[in-house]
Amino acid sequence: MSDAVAPMLLLTDIDEPGLNTREVYERRGGYESMRTALKMTPEDVLAQLEASQLRGRGGAGFAMGTKISFLPKGAIDKYLVCNADESEPGTFKDRELMQKTPHTLIEGIVIASYAAGASRSFIYIRGEYVQQADALDAALAEARAAGYIGEDILGSGHSLTLVVHRGAGAYICGEETGLLDSLEGKRGNPRLKPPFPANQGLYQGPTLINNVETLSTVPTIIRIGGEEYAKIGVERSTGTKLVSVSGHVRRPGNYEIELGIPAREIIYGLAGGPAEGRSVKCWFPGGSSSPVLTADDLDINYDFDSLAKARTMLGSGAIIVVDDSTPILDVALKVAKFYRHESCGKCTPCREGTNWTVKMLERIEIGEATPMDLEIMASVQEHIMGNCLCVLGDAMAMPISSLISKFRGEFEQHIEAARERRGLAPSAVDGDGALAAQGAI
Amino acid sequence: MSVRRYAHGSRVPGWDRPADLEKDPALIPDPESTDVPPALREEIEAHMANYPDRRSAALPALEAAQRVHGWCSPEALEQVACVMRVTPAYLDSVATFYDMLENSPAGRHSVYVCTNISCSLRGADELCDEMMRAAEADPDIDVRGFECLGACDIAPMASVDGIYVGPLELSDVPTLLEDVRAERPVLPDKQLGRMLVADPHANSREYPLHAPAPAQKGRGA
Numbered sequence: 060m061s062d063a064v065a066p067m068l069l070l071t072d073i074d075e076p077g078l079n080t081r082e083v084y085e086r087r088g089g090y091e092s093m094r095t096a097l098k099m100t101p102e103d104v105l106a107q108l109e110a111s112q113l114r115g116r117g118g119a120g121f122a123m124g125t126k127i128s129f130l131p132k133g134a135i136d137k138y139l140v141c142n143a144d145e146s147e148p149g150t151f152k153d154r155e156l157m158q159k160t161p162h163t164l165i166e167g168i169v170i171a172s173y174a175a176g177a178s179r180s181f182i183y184i185r186g187e188y189v190q191q192a193d194a195l196d197a198a199l200a201e202a203r204a205a206g207y208i209g210e211d212i213l214g215s216g217h218s219l220t221l222v223v224h225r226g227a228g229a230y231i232c233g234e235e236t237g238l239l240d241s242l243e244g245k246r247g248n249p250r251l252k253p254p255f256p257a258n259q260g261l262y263q264g265p266t267l268i269n270n271v272e273t274l275s276t277v278p279t280i281i282r283i284g285g286e287e288y289a290k291i292g293v294e295r296s297t298g299t300k301l302v303s304v305s306g307h308v309r310r311p312g313n314y315e316i317e318l319g320i321p322a323r324e325i326i327y328g329l330a331g332g333p334a335e336g337r338s339v340k341c342w343f344p345g346g347s348s349s350p351v352l353t354a355d356d357l358d359i360n361y362d363f364d365s366l367a368k369a370r371t372m373l374g375s376g377a378i379i380v381v382d383d384s385t386p387i388l389d390v391a392l393k394v395a396k397f398y399r400h401e402s403c404g405k406c407t408p409c410r411e412g413t414n415w416t417v418k419m420l421e422r423i424e425i426g427e428a429t430p431m432d433l434e435i436m437a438s439v440q441e442h443i444m445g446n447c448l449c450v451l452g453d454a455m456a457m458p459i460s461s462l463i464s465k466f467r468g469e470f471e472q473h474i475e476a477a478r479e480r481r482g483l484a485p486s487a488v489d490g491d492g493a494l495a496a497q498g499a500i
Numbered sequence: 501m502s503v504r505r506y507a508h509g510s511r512v513p514g515w516d517r518p519a520d521l522e523k524d525p526a527l528i529p530d531p532e533s534t535d536v537p538p539a540l541r542e543e544i545e546a547h548m549a550n551y552p553d554r555r556s557a558a559l560p561a562l563e564a565a566q567r568v569h570g571w572c573s574p575e576a577l578e579q580v581a582c583v584m585r586v587t588p589a590y591l592d593s594v595a596t597f598y599d600m601l602e603n604s605p606a607g608r609h610s611v612y613v614c615t616n617i618s619c620s621l622r623g624a625d626e627l628c629d630e631m632m633r634a635a636e637a638d639p640d641i642d643v644r645g646f647e648c649l650g651a652c653d654i655a656p657m658a659s660v661d662g663i664y665v666g667p668l669e670l671s672d673v674p675t676l677l678e679d680v681r682a683e684r685p686v687l688p689d690k691q692l693g694r695m696l697v698a699d700p701h702a703n704s705r706e707y708p709l710h711a712p713a714p715a716q717k718g719r720g721a
Contacts, residue, residue: 070702136552148616148648155697179552186563186600187612187649189662190693222550227559228599230647244558246597262552304698305618305652312653312698329699347617347648379618379652393617397647403597 066291068279068299069272070315073159079194081201084162090207092278096170097215104174108277110285112297116152117142117233117270118346118375120363127175129257130265138266139177140242141168141274143184143191144226144233147346148397149377152301153271155313157184157191160275161198165221167274169207170281173217175267180219183238186227195223230401234449235268236260237403248405249449272301272376293319296362300376304330307337307382316361323357326380333382340383341465345374347394348454350461371461387466388473391459392420398455409452412443416459423470426477429486433470437463526589529582536579540568544583554584558594562601571602599646607642609680611635612659615645618652627656627668634673641680654692664692 077083084090096104109124130137141164145153157164164182172180184192199221202208210218224242231237232247239261241247260266276298280288289297296318302325305311309331316325326332326342333339341351344361350371352359359369366373381390399413419436422428440456440463447453463470475485543564547557561580562572569576572595577588584591595601613628628645635641649664651657657666660680665687668676672687679686688694696703 067701070697070699072703074696074703145650146648149618149652150648151650151652154650158693159697185650186559186598187646187659187662190664224556225560225563226598227563227601229597241559242556243553244555244594246594303652305655306621310698311618311655314699315702377652379621381621385621389620390617393620397616400647 066299066317067315068291069156069163069275069301070313073155078160079158079162079198081162081198081205084160088282089162089278090166092281093166093169093207094213096173096281097213097217101174101176104170104281107280107285108171108174111280111288112285112295113273113276113280113288114296114363115270116272116276116300116376118147118348120373123269123273126257126269127171127267129255130175130177130267131258132176136179136262136264137175137177138261138264139168139172139175139180140238140261140266140268141180141182141271142233142235142238142268143182143188143271144238145188145271145375146185146230146233147348147375147377148394149303149305149343149346149379150375151303151305152313152376154188154191155301156271156275157188158194161191161195162202163275163278164195164271165198165202165207167277168221169212169217169219170277171267171269171274172219173215177267178218178220180221181242181261182221182223183232183242184223184225185232186225192223192225199223229403230397231403231449231451234451237449238268239266246403248403249451251448292317293360293362295364296373300361300373302361303375303377304380305377306342306380307333307339307385308380309334318362319360319365321358322352322361322378325361325378326357330378330380333380337382337384339380340385340387341381341390341462343377343379343381343458345372346377347379347397347458348450349374350457351390351465353465371457386473387462387469388420388423391462392417392424394458394462395420395455398451402451406447406449406452408443408446409455412439412452413455415439416455423474424477426474426479426481426483428474428477430471430474432474433463433467526578526587528585528587529578531582534578534582536582537568540564540579541583544580548584555586557584558586558591559598562591562595566601570608571604571606573605607638607640609641609661611641611643611661611676611680612646612649613643614647614649614651614655614657614659616648618648619655619657622655622667623670624656627658627670627673630670630673631658631677634677638677638681641677651692653698654690654695657692660686665690666692 113123114120168180208221226232229247232241234249236250237247256266256268292298299315300318302314314329339354341353343349343351344366359365363373395416399417402409402413404410419432440460443452443456544561547560548554565576565580566572577591581588581591613631615624615628632643635643649659651664654666656668663686676687
């Protein structure tokens with residue numbers, strides 16, 4: 060770890076007793092940013108958010124200010140939806156924020172809705188987060204009683220309703236249009252885009268959708284100013300980010316980092332790295348949907364652009380570390396099975412592609428596969444990517460493709476070892492295998 | 501009991517059951533002849549008032565009905581449909597989509613063991629097997645392998661009626677199940693609500709463990 064301690068913007072004294080109550084939150088300066096913002100014009104608030112260059116923390120990394128500016132102007136019903144359906148495997152940062160400092164999120168929602176001109180807002184929280192939803196409901200009741208949510212907030216003329224909406228267990232509802240369908244009381248099937256939610260979202264109205272961490276950062280931006288915020292981090296990846304580190308590390312958990320520090324500092328410096336005698340085999344930099352990186356990539360800087368350059372992504376900021384004791388086939392199977400289970404079934408490439416990928420991986424496991432299966436599996440991934448309404452299929456295709464290309468040798472070893480266990484001849488003398496080796500298939 | 505997954509890869513149970521073509525499609529239930537418990541009706545109506553479109557209340561309403569009936573039974577769907585003025589089939593389509601809504605009779609307590617990647621790297625598969633084995637004979641406790649529950653920092657973990665506990669050892673399984681049966685707080689020392697954030701720079705002072713043991717939430721009326 061470098062000597063300079065990263066600025067703490069989101070996790071400051073987050074374990075202070077009672078921070079989840081309005082009393083303690085306000086004693087610490089809470090809701091001051093809201094008061095400041097409501098005295099500004101919505102355009103000025105938006106200008107601050109744009110100046111901060113804050114990029115969405117949910118996974119896609121889209122600039123928040125730009126997203127707000129896409130909403131049509133004028134006196135129409137607009138909606139703000141906070142995406143709290145944190146289901147990306149490895150991600151648990153929003154959980155910490157909502158449980159321990161729910162008022163930060165509510166304050167962020169009031170400010171963002173003011174900038175966007177939205178008069179109705181919803182927090183769509185995954186159903187499994189019972190305690191976090193209870194914390195939000197309690198905080199919301201306090202905020203309502205104080206007049207921070209309701210008609211004509213603090214005499215500003217801005218009115219806002221807020222409802223905490225609990226999901227019921229479906230990964231796909233974290234996809235923004237799947238979330239909207241679910242919030243409308245339907246099955247959480249994603250929609251065709253365009254139209255994008257900024258034009259036609261919830262109840263066909265213009266809708267701003269942002270992640271919990273993004274909205275929780277808004278009060279800080281108003282407090283210190285957009286330009287000051289943009290000085291933190293690196294160019295095009297401004298600010299601090301919560302990273303959830305899990306898997307084979309000694310100190311798994313949430314850490315707040317300044318964007319742009321080397322990944323090694325997070326995995327080894329903060330999270331303690333793998334156990335004694337173990338080394339990193341591969342790691343997911345942004346949830347299980349991101350293409351994997353290997354131990355050679357530990358010196359990549361952890362920010363949006365550096366990870367994109369390494370052909371992976373920062374995603375939700377969830378680092379999953381896998382050490383050398385784990386067979387790569389197990390990792391691939393876990394990932395593929397998850398996406399098979401969570402595919403909503405609407406688009407054929409995703410529904411069938413996830414299913415057949417699992418079946419091919421299982422063929423490897425039981426010793427029925429030949430190296431040709433790896434080719435077919437890789438081509439299945441190519442046919443999923445970009446061919447569905449949403450990116451759930453891509454979210455499996457990206458890690459699986461990267462696992463096949465980076466650990467091809469190990470997959471082939473698995474294939475041969477499993478064939479041997481089954482008493483089959485090595486794949487090279489097997490019909491299919493021989494044909495594949497000649498390039499005939 | 502095995503992990504509930506659908507072999508053909510979608511999340512639609514009963515896809516291979518034939519439709520009963522003799523049966524008339526169910527209409528919106530008649531309020532005159534449908535008996536809805538007053539508390540349930542009140543709760544559903546309160547949810548409906550929260551949204552510009554009443555259908556948005558489908559999930560909270562089904563969740564409320566499941567708390568009363570134990571699962572999304574035909575009777576439960578009929579009652580929700582009656583209050584919401586939608587068809588039971590519409591609600592069935594919703595209920596079958598979501599993992600937390602039960603489509604068959606379920607035990608009063610649900611234990612979700614996370615078996616996704618971060619937890620499985622730390623032994624969740626063995627934990628899930630052991631938990632299922634230990635609770636097999638108990639009709640009150642449903643143990644399921646579940647997808648990522650968002651608590652990889654306490655992996656391997658489980659959600660017991662909504663209360664997160666971890667990191668769990670195989671030896672915790674009997675105590676956990678005993679706590680569930682006795683309806684007392686589950687493994688109080690391992691509850692997530694009491695954990696401090698991992699980041700050493702987050703807290704400027706040492707804070708005492710502050711969160712009280714959360715109240716147990718039992719299923720069923």
